[in-house]
Amino acid sequence: MSNTPVIAIVDDDWSIREALxxxxxxxxxxxxLFSSAEDFLADGDRFAIDCMLVDVxxxxxxxxxxxxxxxxxxxxAPPMIFMTSYGDERTRAAAMDGGAxxxxxxxxxxxxxxxxxxxxLNH
Numbered sequence: 001m002s003n004t005p006v007i008a009i010v011d012d013d014w015s016i017r018e019a020l021x022x023x024x025x026x027x028x029x030x031x032x033l034f035s036s037a038e039d040f041l042a043d044g045d046r047f048a049i050d051c052m053l054v055d056v057x058x059x060x061x062x063x064x065x066x067x068x069x070x071x072x073x074x075x076x077a078p079p080m081i082f083m084t085s086y087g088d089e090r091t092r093a094a095a096m097d098g099g100a101x102x103x104x105x106x107x108x109x110x111x112x113x114x115x116x117x118x119x120x121l122n123h
Contacts, residue, residue, distance in 0.1 A: 004030050006031070006049050007052070008049040037066035047075055051121055052081065057084060057085070068098060077099070081103075081113070082100050
């Protein structure tokens, strides 16, 4: 079994998922792509995730709602890095109060994202 970190990418936008997938792979990590929070929650192998990149605003459960569901479970959630085009302070505060590792605006600065990933995985 590989010790390569696995990063979950949860975003309803296909092009964002693909771009983040390329970035994650270029950093030497593995990725798992999910088009919704519900898809992530339904995945039987989600406990093998080391870090999550999560969109805030998605159809169905939002990223903040996903965080709340994960926080209610016995198994600790992996570090969550939120990304959003809707960077209002209330949403940011909700994410950070829920234990988010970082809250980044879109378009995401890839250098900043890589630093956040590295810090989250070493945390």
